Amino acid sequence: MKQFFLGLVIGALLIGGLSFWVDEDTSPVVTEICAPKIIETKSAEPVCPVVQESVDTQKIEKAFLLFLASIGIKNAQKYSGDINDVVNAPEEYQPEIVKDEEPKAAPAAEIAFFFNEEEAKKLILGNEFIRDRIEYEPGLKKTTTYLLRDPAVYFARSKLITKYSKLKRLNGNFTGKLYRMSGKHKGKVEDIELGIDYWPKDDKKIDGKFTMKIARDGEVYSHARGEGSNNDIYLNPNNPKQLIIKGAPGMYFHFESMVVKYANVYDEGEFLGVSTFTRL
Numbered sequence: 001m002k003q004f005f006l007g008l009v010i011g012a013l014l015i016g017g018l019s020f021w022v023d024e025d026t027s028p029v030v031t032e033i034c035a036p037k038i039i040e041t042k043s044a045e046p047v048c049p050v051v052q053e054s055v056d057t058q059k060i061e062k063a064f065l066l067f068l069a070s071i072g073i074k075n076a077q078k079y080s081g082d083i084n085d086v087v088n089a090p091e092e093y094q095p096e097i098v099k100d101e102e103p104k105a106a107p108a109a110e111i112a113f114f115f116n117e118e119e120a121k122k123l124i125l126g127n128e129f130i131r132d133r134i135e136y137e138p139g140l141k142k143t144t145t146y147l148l149r150d151p152a153v154y155f156a157r158s159k160l161i162t163k164y165s166k167l168k169r170l171n172g173n174f175t176g177k178l179y180r181m182s183g184k185h186k187g188k189v190e191d192i193e194l195g196i197d198y199w200p201k202d203d204k205k206i207d208g209k210f211t212m213k214i215a216r217d218g219e220v221y222s223h224a225r226g227e228g229s230n231n232d233i234y235l236n237p238n239n240p241k242q243l244i245i246k247g248a249p250g251m252y253f254h255f256e257s258m259v260v261k262y263a264n265v266y267d268e269g270e271f272l273g274v275s276t277f278t279r280l
Contacts, residue, residue: 113148113149113150113151113153113154114146114147114148114149115147115148115149117144117145119147120143120144120145120147121144123147123271124140124143124144124147124181124274125141125144127181129179129181129186129187130179130181130274133179137276139261139262139276140262140274140276142256142262143256143262143263143264143274145256146242146254146256146264147264147271148254148264148266148271151252151254151266151269151270151271152269154236155234155236155244155252155266157236157237157238158234158235158236158237158244159234159235159236159237160230160231160233160234161230161233161234161235162206162229162230163206164198164199164200164206166235166258167196167198167206167208167230167233168198168199169258170196170198170233170243170258170260171196171197171198172195172196172260172279172280173193173194173195173196173279173280174192174193174194174195174196174260174277174278174279174280175191175192175193175194175277175278175280176191176192176193176194176275176276176277176278177189177190177191177192177275177276178190178191178192178214178265178272178273178274178275179273179274179275180272180273181271181272181273181274182270182271182272182273183267183270183272185216188216188217190214190215190216191214191215191216192212192213192214192215192247192275192277193211193212193213194211194212194245194260194277195209195210195211195212196208196210196233197209197210198230205229206229206230207228207229208227208228208229208230209225209226209227210224210225210226210227210230210231210232210233211223211224211225212224212225212232212245212247212248214247214248222247222248222251224246224247224248232245232246233245233246234246241257241258242254242255242256242257243255243257243258243259243260245260245263247265250267250268250269251265251266251267251268251272252265252266252267253265253275254266260277260279261276261277262274262275262276262277263275263277
C-alpha cells in the first residue's frame with residue numbers, strides 16, 4: 001500500500017502533472033512541477049524548461065499528507081520523510097521494500113514443551129493402530145502439530161476458564177472415541193460421553209454442570225462430574241487458543257483450538273493416545 005501511494009506522487013512529480021495554488025499578494029501563483037525541475041511562474045501557461053525558483057517542499061508535503069488523510073490513511077504522517085526524498089532528489093529515490101509480516105516466533109521456553117512436527121509424526125503416524133483409523137478420520141493428522149513433550153508442567157501452568165463468554169462456546173453434548181496408543185490397554189478403542197453446560201450466575205461468576213464418562217468394553221471406568229463453577233476446562237496462558245479438558249484425575253484432553261474435535265490425551269504426564277469428538 002505504501003509503495004502504491006508513493007508511486008502516485010513520484011509519477012506526478014516526474015511527468016509534471018501535479019500543481020498547487022499558493023496565495024501571493026492578490027494574484028495566484030501557479031506552481032508547476034516538471035521532472036526533475038520545480039519552478040514558479042505567474043504565467044497562465046507555465047514554462048517548465050527554465051528553473052526560476054524552488055517550490056516550498058513543505059507545502060507539497062502538507063498537500064500530499066492531506067490527500068492521504070482524505071482517503072482514510074490515519075497515520076499519513078509517517079510518509080513525510082519519503083515525500084521529502086522524492087521532492088529533493090526524485091532520480092535517486094529508492095522506496096523501502098516492505099516484506100509481509102512474519103508471525104512472531106514462540107518463546108524458546110514454550111517451544112520446549114512441544115515435539116517438533118517431524119518427531120510427532122513418528123510417534124503418532126508411525127503407530128499402525130492409528131494409521132488404520134486415519135483412513136476414516138483424516139483429521140487425526142492434526143494432532144501431530146501440537147504434541148506435548150512435557151505435558152505435566154504444561155498443564156500445571158494452565159488456568160481454569162472463568163469467563164462465561166468463552167465457556168458458552170463449548171456448551172453442548174459430545175460423543176467420542178479414545179484410541180489408546182500406550183500403557184496397559186494399548187490398542188483399545190474406548191467410548192466417551194461429554195456434557196458441558198454453563199451459564200452466568202451474576203456479573204462476575206458462572207454456574208453450570210460438567211460430565212465426562214469413559215467406557216472400555218461397555219464398562220464405565222471413569223466418571224467425572226461437577227456442578228457450580230468451572231473446575232475442569234483450562235487454557236494455557238501462552239497458548240490461549242488451545243483447549244484443555246480434564247477427564248479424570250491426572251487425565252487431560254488437549255485440543256488444537258477451542259473446537260472440541262480432535263485431541264491428544266495424556267495420563268499422569270505421559271502421552272496416552274488420541275481422541276475424536278462429535279457434537280450431538
